[in-house]
Amino acid sequence: MASTIRVRATNNGDTTEVQALIQHPMDSGFIKDAQGQIIPAHFIQQLSFEYNGKSVFLANWGAAVSKDPYVKFAFKGGAKGDELKISWVDNKGATDSTTAKIQ
Amino acid sequence: MSATMSVTRNIALAVVLVLAIAMPALAASEADFKAAFAAAEAAEKQADQLRNKWTTTETQLAAAKKAAAAGDFDAATAAAKEAEALAQASIFQATSEKERWKDMEIR
Amino acid sequence: MRTAFSLASICVLAWLAPALAADKPDPVADQKAFQNFFIKKFPKVKYEDFVNGPYSMDEGLHRQWEEKEQFPPYEFAVETGKEMFATPFKNGKTYGDCFANKGIGVRQNYPTFDEKEGKVITLELALNRCREANGEAPYSYLKDEMASLTAYMAFTSRGQKMDIRIPSDPRALEAYENGKRYFYTRRGQLNFSCATCHVQSPGEHIRAEILAPALGIMNAMPIYRSEWSGMGTTSRRFLTCNSQTRAVPLEPQSDEYRDLEYYLSYVANGLPISGPGARP
Amino acid sequence: MSLSSDRHSMTRRLVLQGAGAVALFGLGNIPFAPALAAANDKYPEDAFKQKSDADAIKALYGKTAEASDKVKLDAPEIAENGAVVPIAVTTTLTEVSSISFLVSENPNALAASYVIPAGTVPAVANRLKMAKTCNVIAIVESGGKLYSATKEVKVTVGGCGG
Numbered sequence: 001m002a003s004t005i006r007v008r009a010t011n012n013g014d015t016t017e018v019q020a021l022i023q024h025p026m027d028s029g030f031i032k033d034a035q036g037q038i039i040p041a042h043f044i045q046q047l048s049f050e051y052n053g054k055s056v057f058l059a060n061w062g063a064a065v066s067k068d069p070y071v072k073f074a075f076k077g078g079a080k081g082d083e084l085k086i087s088w089v090d091n092k093g094a095t096d097s098t099t100a101k102i103q
Numbered sequence: 104m105s106a107t108m109s110v111t112r113n114i115a116l117a118v119v120l121v122l123a124i125a126m127p128a129l130a131a132s133e134a135d136f137k138a139a140f141a142a143a144e145a146a147e148k149q150a151d152q153l154r155n156k157w158t159t160t161e162t163q164l165a166a167a168k169k170a171a172a173a174g175d176f177d178a179a180t181a182a183a184k185e186a187e188a189l190a191q192a193s194i195f196q197a198t199s200e201k202e203r204w205k206d207m208e209i210r
Numbered sequence: 211m212r213t214a215f216s217l218a219s220i221c222v223l224a225w226l227a228p229a230l231a232a233d234k235p236d237p238v239a240d241q242k243a244f245q246n247f248f249i250k251k252f253p254k255v256k257y258e259d260f261v262n263g264p265y266s267m268d269e270g271l272h273r274q275w276e277e278k279e280q281f282p283p284y285e286f287a288v289e290t291g292k293e294m295f296a297t298p299f300k301n302g303k304t305y306g307d308c309f310a311n312k313g314i315g316v317r318q319n320y321p322t323f324d325e326k327e328g329k330v331i332t333l334e335l336a337l338n339r340c341r342e343a344n345g346e347a348p349y350s351y352l353k354d355e356m357a358s359l360t361a362y363m364a365f366t367s368r369g370q371k372m373d374i375r376i377p378s379d380p381r382a383l384e385a386y387e388n389g390k391r392y393f394y395t396r397r398g399q400l401n402f403s404c405a406t407c408h409v410q411s412p413g414e415h416i417r418a419e420i421l422a423p424a425l426g427i428m429n430a431m432p433i434y435r436s437e438w439s440g441m442g443t444t445s446r447r448f449l450t451c452n453s454q455t456r457a458v459p460l461e462p463q464s465d466e467y468r469d470l471e472y473y474l475s476y477v478a479n480g481l482p483i484s485g486p487g488a489r490p
Numbered sequence: 491m492s493l494s495s496d497r498h499s500m501t502r503r504l505v506l507q508g509a510g511a512v513a514l515f516g517l518g519n520i521p522f523a524p525a526l527a528a529a530n531d532k533y534p535e536d537a538f539k540q541k542s543d544a545d546a547i548k549a550l551y552g553k554t555a556e557a558s559d560k561v562k563l564d565a566p567e568i569a570e571n572g573a574v575v576p577i578a579v580t581t582t583l584t585e586v587s588s589i590s591f592l593v594s595e596n597p598n599a600l601a602a603s604y605v606i607p608a609g610t611v612p613a614v615a616n617r618l619k620m621a622k623t624c625n626v627i628a629i630v631e632s633g634g635k636l637y638s639a640t641k642e643v644k645v646t647v648g649g650c651g652g
Contacts, residue, residue: 002293006285015611021281028619030597045533056610058531062538064593064601064619066574067439068283072615073604113401154466156458157399189399196396204394207405209240209247264570274566277576277615418646436571437647490570490647 005086007100009078016078016102018049018057020086021070028063042092044069050085051078078102112199119195120188131180136171139183143167146190155197160189235387237376237476244477248425252413261429261484263422267413271420275488284361284434284486287354287441291362294355299344305359308340317360317367318483321374321472323382330385330468333360334443338463351462352449357432357441357486364431364485372429372483374476385465389473392466393424398455404470419490428475430487437490444471531605543592543599543627547636550590550603555629555636558583563628563639569620572645578615579639583632586612595624620645 004023009016022044029041047059047069056075078084080102087097131139143164150156167182248260252267259266265275295313298304306312310319320333331339337359338348349355376382396403407416408424415421419437431444442450445462448470452459460466537550547555561581569575579589589612590603601618612630620626623644630637 002289006281006289008281019281021283021285023286028597055605055607057607058605060531060533060538060603060605062598062601064596064598066617066619068286070281070283070615070617072280072578073613074611075607076609076611109401116401154460155397158453158456158458159399161458192399196401200395200397204391204396204403207394207403207409208390209244209409270567271570274570274576277578278574278617283574436574439573 003098004096005088005098007084007086007098009084009100009102011078011080011102015074015076016051017072017074018084019070019072020047020049021068022047022088023068024088024090026061026063026065026067026069030063042090044088044090047071047088048086049073051075051082056084112203115199116192116195119192131176133171133176136167136176136180136183139180139187140164140167140171143183143187143190146187146194150190150193150197153194153197155193157189157193160186160193163189235383235390237383237386240390241477241479245425245480247409248412248423252423258482260423261426261478261481261487263427263430263487264420264490267422268420271490278488282434282488283436284432284441284488287358287361287432287434287486288365290354291358291360291365294359295362299341299346301344303344305337305340308336308343313363314366315370317363317485318370318373319375321468321475323375323377323379323385323472325377325379325382328379328381329465330389330472332444332463332468332471333363334445335463335468351443351445354441356445357443360432360443361441361486364483367483368485369482371480372475372478374472374479376476385469386473386476388466389469389471392470393473398452398457400455402455404451424474424477426478426481426484428471429478429481430484430489432485433487433489435489441486534600534603537600537603538598540600541598543594543625546592546598546600547590547629550600551588551629551631551636553636555638557639558630558637559639561628561630561637561639563626563641564615565626565641565643568644568646571647572620572622573647574617575620575626575643575645576615576617577626577628577643578613579628579630580613581630581632581637583612583630583637585633586630587634588629588631589614590629591616591618592627592629593618593620593624594627596621 006021006023008019011017024044025042026044027039027042029038031039033039041063043063043065044061047061048055049057057073059071061069082102084100084102085097086100087095089095143160147156147160147164150160163182163186167179167186170176170179170182248255249257252260255266262272262275265272295305306314310316317333320336321330323329324331334351334356337356338351341348349359376386393404396406404424407421408427412421412423428444431447432441433447434441438446445467448467449459449462534550537546540546540549544554560583561579564578564580566575577591579591581589586606588603588605591601592599593601596619602616604614606612612632618626620643623642625640626643628639
């Protein structure tokens with residue numbers, strides 16, 4: 001199954017800008033479905049970005065992060081062609097990870 | 104489309120609605136309900152042919168059926184009458200719009 | 211005389227003046243008058259920006275839209291659509307075999323008019339017919355698969371000008387007229403027509419939403435709506451608009467909806483395709 | 491998701507009157523399933539369970555924040571839709587180790603908290619859900635002290651939908 005993580009990492013000399021869009025329902029646990037049953041909470045809790053084995057960014061997310069979550073940040077360093085390692089874990093213990101080349 | 108035209112039409116629609124509902128609500132028997140429901144379904148069928156049914160008519164028809172199933176023929180007949188009024192209004196709307204739509208057309 | 215008349219008249223005057231045109235429909239004049247109406251009503255909106263719907267009506271919304279467009283939520287639909295295009299059917303054929311130029315960059319010509327069948331063929335209908343012709347079950351017109359396919363095809367046509375043709379076949383003219391009549395006809399218990407919202411009051415609020423102008427409203431289809439937190443095809447948008455006026459929606463891809471899309475796309479000829487779009 | 495028109499318009503009305511939103515949240519705070527311990531930094535489980543923004547900040551950092559104009563919070567005046575509100579923060583403060591976002595009237599105020607290692611630019615953009623019109627608070631931890639910026643964001647269509 002194609003990864004649920006889409007990443008765009010672009011380097012412009014000294015900093016690398018990273019954008020990520022992840023396919024995930026991010027159910028808050030407060031919504032009722034058509035039959036009036038509560039849809040249980042199901043959302044990504046941690047999303048981590050690593051470069052050269054070092055964490056460059058770690059997101060701790062609650063139920064208030066939008067569906068198909070998006071995040072943008074930047075870090076000093078990084079070079080075109082290098083790899084970023086991205087992985088997430090949600091409150092049900094499901095995980096996914098991928099790598100992305102810095103453009 | 105000038106406001107006066109839409110106001111007169113809305114009054115006409117409202118009149119059709121009020122007329123139908125104002126009928127005296129005596130203790131309705133199953134026969135009363137059946138008659139009212141048949142009339143409502145016939146009107147809704149006509150609205151369907153004009154491809155112009157309203158969702159509120161459908162809800163009232165369902166409410167009438169539900170009330171009748173529960174044996175409450177007063178509520179069932181009232182809902183059926185309301186459904187017929189709405190169906191008639193949707194028929195009135197479809198026929199009156201046959202030419203009236205041109206008023207709003209951008210030329 | 212007709213074109214001179216419509217060009218010279220001030221839009222409000224033209225609107226109220228009784229139609230002088232003979233009963234024979236004149237799509238070319240309609241299209242000019244339609245576009246002039248919106249250009250006059252929103253002089254500050256750039257011509258090609260009309261395809262951005264509510265975002266060209268409100269600065270605050272526009273900024274939020276730009277933010278979303280950096281990495282838009284319909285990204286997944288485009289990629290899924292691309293994968294579907296690349297995956298052959300059981301019989302080895304693909305969607306590309308059903309369309310000119312392998313289905314790439316052709317969205318702006320849909321809906322077309324099929325002179326054999328004598329009816330309008332929309333992109334969604336053509337996709338399902340392609341599936342059926344190749345022994346596959348058709349998709350729901352309202353669900354994500356259809357949205358992904360149309361999202362990908364729209365994406366490959368981005369920037370191309372809408373280019374809808376009405377052949378000299380009288381049935382095509384009739385389909386165009388049917389679409390126009392549907393657009394202006396009031397329906398539902400709220401007694402609204404499409405024009406009540408999208409011609410009389412674009413830019414204004416209806417409940418919580420800012421209304422999009424009718425000009426270019428098809429160009430962004432299919433759309434990812436935050437409200438649905440998911441993709442929506444043209445069919446889904448038509449059905450939900452019906453139920454919001456408390457009119458019972460018809461079957462997706464009924465003749466009325468096909469003709470309506472034909473009319474709405476034709477009058478937007480010349481405006482760029484911007485689909486798939488993100489919407490509030 | 492069946493799209494019966496009655497449910498659709500009914501939910502919209504309820505949400506708009508705010509009644510629906512209150513009724514839903516009246517269900518009390520549903521305990522989150524205990525999250526598996528993350529590989530490295532621990533997930534601030536307790537902070538995400540707090541109702542008010544003050545309690546969440548205390549649970550997360552154990553200290554209070556002072557407003558600072560060095561924290562620039564970028565959020566819309568009126569959210570187009572409470573389900574997807576683009577919110578971002580940038581700061582000129584240095585030695586930033588953490589950035590957090592709180593939505594004061596959400597059932598749990600803490601929405602997101604980011605660990606900013608050395609060498610990472612102190613700026614984050616994300617899309618959050620907002621239940622209704624309320625304050626969005628951005629917190630920046632710089633040199634062990636907390637700085638904040640607050641902005642009210644109007645929400646017309648509740649972000650929690652249904």
